[in-house]
Amino acid sequence: MNMAKDPVCGMNVDEKTAKYKSEHMGKTYYFCSQACKTTFDKNPMKYMGTGRQSGHSGHSGHHGCGC
Secondary structure: OOOOEEEOOOEEOOOOOOOOOEEEEOEEEOOOOOHHHHHHHHHHHHHOOOOOOOOOOHHHHHHOOOO
8 A cells, every 4th residue: 555645634544545746847746635635736935845744633624634
């Protein structure tokens, strides 16, 4: 099982079954929810190369994450 880290909230996401993903600068990013994908797509440079230091702290401001 290949796991990727959602760059917005830090949750582990299975690359093979992830419904939400974005390409940016030649790299694929995987997300746990549409809300995290939308947040990333608005400002990808903010999240590139970061694995979010503290778990789900990024979830405090959006709805419908589902994780």
